[in-house]
Amino acid sequence: MKQSTLCVQAGWEPKNGESRVLPIYQSTTFKYDNTEEMADLFDLKKEGYFYTRLQNPTNDAVARKIAALEGGVGAMLTSSGQAANFYAIFNICEAGDHFVTSNEIYGGTYNLFGVTLKKLGIECTFVNPEASEEEISAAFRPNTKALFGETISNPGCKVLDIEKFARIAHQHGVPLIVDNTFPTPINCRPFEWGADIVTHSTTKYMDGHATQVGGCIVDSGNFDWDAHAEKFPGLCTPDESYHGLTYTKAFGKMAYMTKLTAQLMRDLGSIPSPHNAFLLNLGLETLHLRMPRHCENAQKIAEFLQADERVAWVHYSGLPSDESHALAQKYLPNGSCGVIAFGLKGTRETAVKFMDSLELICIVTHVADARTCVLHPASHTHRQLSDEQLREAGVAPDLIRLSVGIEDVDDLLADIRQALDKI
Ligand SMILES: *Cc1c(COP(=O)(O)O)cnc(C)c1O
Numbered sequence: 001m002k003q004s005t006l007c008v009q010a011g012w013e014p015k016n017g018e019s020r021v022l023p024i025y026q027s028t029t030f031k032y033d034n035t036e037e038m039a040d041l042f043d044l045k046k047e048g049y050f051y052t053r054l055q056n057p058t059n060d061a062v063a064r065k066i067a068a069l070e071g072g073v074g075a076m077l078t079s080s081g082q083a084a085n086f087y088a089i090f091n092i093c094e095a096g097d098h099f100v101t102s103n104e105i106y107g108g109t110y111n112l113f114g115v116t117l118k119k120l121g122i123e124c125t126f127v128n129p130e131a132s133e134e135e136i137s138a139a140f141r142p143n144t145k146a147l148f149g150e151t152i153s154n155p156g157c158k159v160l161d162i163e164k165f166a167r168i169a170h171q172h173g174v175p176l177i178v179d180n181t182f183p184t185p186i187n188c189r190p191f192e193w194g195a196d197i198v199t200h201s202t203t204k205y206m207d208g209h210a211t212q213v214g215g216c217i218v219d220s221g222n223f224d225w226d227a228h229a230e231k232f233p234g235l236c237t238p239d240e241s242y243h244g245l246t247y248t249k250a251f252g253k254m255a256y257m258t259k260l261t262a263q264l265m266r267d268l269g270s271i272p273s274p275h276n277a278f279l280l281n282l283g284l285e286t287l288h289l290r291m292p293r294h295c296e297n298a299q300k301i302a303e304f305l306q307a308d309e310r311v312a313w314v315h316y317s318g319l320p321s322d323e324s325h326a327l328a329q330k331y332l333p334n335g336s337c338g339v340i341a342f343g344l345k346g347t348r349e350t351a352v353k354f355m356d357s358l359e360l361i362c363i364v365t366h367v368a369d370a371r372t373c374v375l376h377p378a379s380h381t382h383r384q385l386s387d388e389q390l391r392e393a394g395v396a397p398d399l400i401r402l403s404v405g406i407e408d409v410d411d412l413l414a415d416i417r418q419a420l421d422k423i
Contacts, residue, residue, distance in 0.1 A: 003069060003186055004288040011065030011281070024278045025057045044245065044262060054266055058274035062281045066206070066216050069185040069284075070198050073221030074257035076265065077214060077277055081181060081201020083270035084215030085109050085148075086117075088177050088199050091260050092145050092232055095121030099146040099174075100139045102129040102160065103392050104153035106201075107382040109179070110389075113148075124148075126392065129160055133168055140172045145231060147174060151190060151331070152182035154367065155377050155401040157315040157341045159324035159331060166194025173228040181205075182337040182368065186291040193331065196223040197256070204368030205337065207283040208290055212276040217260060221253035235259060241267075290370065290406055295335030297412065298404040302340050304413055310420050312398070315341040338404040339367060343396055350423050351376055351400055357419035360411060361402075372405035372412055 001010075012022040030049040032038045040046040049055050059077045067075035078084045093099055101113055103126035113124045125139040129149055147169035149160045162178060169176040175196035180188060184205045190198050200206060202214040226248050229236035235255050238244035241263060247255035265271060272280075295318070302316035317328035317336045328336055344350045355363055355374055364373045365380055375381065378397045382390055387397060404412065 006065065006068045007186075007288045008285050010068040011061040011063070022058060022061050022278060022281050024274050025052075026274050027056075028052045044242065044250070044258070052274070053269050053271055054261060056271070056274050056277075059272060059277045062277045062284070063216065065281065065284055066185075066200070066202075067218050069189075069287075070180070070218045071185075071189055071191050071220070072198065072218035073253050075216055075218040076257060076260050077202070077216050077272050077280075079215065079270040079272050080213045081106075081179075081199070081203055081215040082108055082112060084199040084201065084217050085179060086112060087260060087264050087268070087270070088197055088217050089113075089117065089122070089146060089148070090120075091256060091264055092175070092234065093117075093122045094234065096143060097121075097145045098123045098125070098141050098143045099148060100125050100127055100136070100144060101147070102127060102149035102153070102165075104129050104156050104158050104160075105148075105150050105179070106154040106181075107377065107385060107395075109150075111384060129158070129165070133164060136165075136168050137171065140174075144172060145174055146177055147172075148177045148179070150179040150182070151188050152317070152336055152339070154182060154339070155341055155375075155381075155395060155399060157317065157324070157336075157339055159317050159327035159336070161327055162190050162193035162195055162331060166196075169196075170194070173231060175223040182339060183332055184287060184291060184337075186288050187295070187332050187334055187336060191220040191222070196220050202280050202283075203366075205283075205291065205294070206287060207280050208287065208368070208370055209279075209283055210366055210369045210371070211283075212272070212279045214272045214276055214280055217257075219254075219256045221256075223256070225255060239263065291337070292335060293406040294338030294368075294404060297406065297409045298338040298340055299335075300409050301402070301404055301412060301416065302342075304416070305340070305342050308420060310345055310423065312343045312345045337368065340402045340404060341399050342402065343398040343400065344423065346423065348378070348398060351398055352379075353423050354419050355400065357422040358415055359418070360407075360415040361419075367401065367403040369403060370406050372407060373403050375401045375403075377401055 063075040177197045178190040178195040198218045200216040251258040317324040
């Protein structure tokens with residue numbers, strides 16, 4: 001089925017007499033008639049529900065919808081996008097392992113990878129995604145287990161060359177993990193370009209109404225773990241915590257997903273509440289209608305900003321002059337997203353004055369919402385990073401991140417115009 005139909009209908013197929021709308025199974029536990037049945041669930045011999053930390057029908061229905069939209073074999077919801085990226089890496093990396101990541105990534109992910117994972121003994125090397133294949137390959141080591149990038153970087157708005165990254169990852173026998181938060185599967189499906197695993201902060205466009213913080217991991221099922229078994233003992237050798245079960249042998253294409261839910265979620269427990277999954281599902285039902293409008297509005301605003309002499313620079317891949325335009329035409333032919341990065345001529349204070357003068361457009365620590373909002377990463381989300389780290393992460397100190405919503409574009413333009421007049 002087409003994406004629009006999947007947005008509306010995938011994941012929940014009610015049987016005769018059941019609720020048409022996805023019900024909220026706000027229950028921690030599930031009842032069984034005898035001990036044997038419950039024991040089979042614990043042994044992973046049967047599929048079913050017993051405790052919401054492992055699986056919940058509402059959460060699973062929403063995960064199935066996202067898996068269908070991405071074209072994956074399975075998906076798991078997490079309590080946040082941060083948790084999704086952490087689990088995606090931690091499912092295949094342990095102390096002593098290493099991975100390679102684009103340095104054009106979200107500030108929270110940058111900290112998670114560069115600081116927190118290091119404390120767990122997992123190291124990473126940040127690479128410039130625009131570097132040559134040889135340069136990026138040089139960052140790989142014998143203990144490297146994954147390559148990571150963002151389809152469209154937050155907040156730099158650079159488009160990833162997914163095919164190039166997939167080629168490099170596969171030459172080194174490791175999967176490519178892509179954070180597809182900004183384009184969503186409506187505008188890009190990374191599996192079609194060779195990515196193996198996709199992550200999302202569902203807090204953003206997927207929800208789209210700023211009502212829940214959530215994340216998701218989707219597996220294409222395409223990566224052949226057993227072909228590189230020595231690199232992935234967690235998937236290809238017996239798991240002591242599951243009576244010696246080997247995920248690849250027992251679950252085939254679902255090995256990575258099963259380990260995620262049955263082992264990592266069991267032990268770490270970052271699940272979303274079923275109520276949050278319900279809200280996310282409402283957002284997903286209109287994702288295919290909202291994304292084109294975000295892109296249409298952002299395109300007009302990016303063109304307006306580029307033509308204004310008070311604006312120093314604009315990054316929006318829909319602009320023909322943008323450095324990511326060629327990649328966007330290949331990977332995002334129907335539009336990228338509603339996020340624009342730009343800088344004003346003047347000082348940091350000029351940016352602050354502009355933002356403080358906006359009336360309709362609000363300053364919020366959020367992005368990818370139905371309501372247009374604005375943020376100055378250097379003084380907000382990326383505060384912890386030094387100026388050098390900021391530049392490494394593709395964030396200029398004067399960068400303003402404008403997240404264009406789905407209001408009438410003329411009202412948005414009027415607000416931007418009057419704020420520019422005040423600087
Ligand atoms: C927001 C964001 C995250 C983190 O997600 P949370 O839901 O805020 O935890 C990760 N990656 C990208 C690209 C994001 O925009």
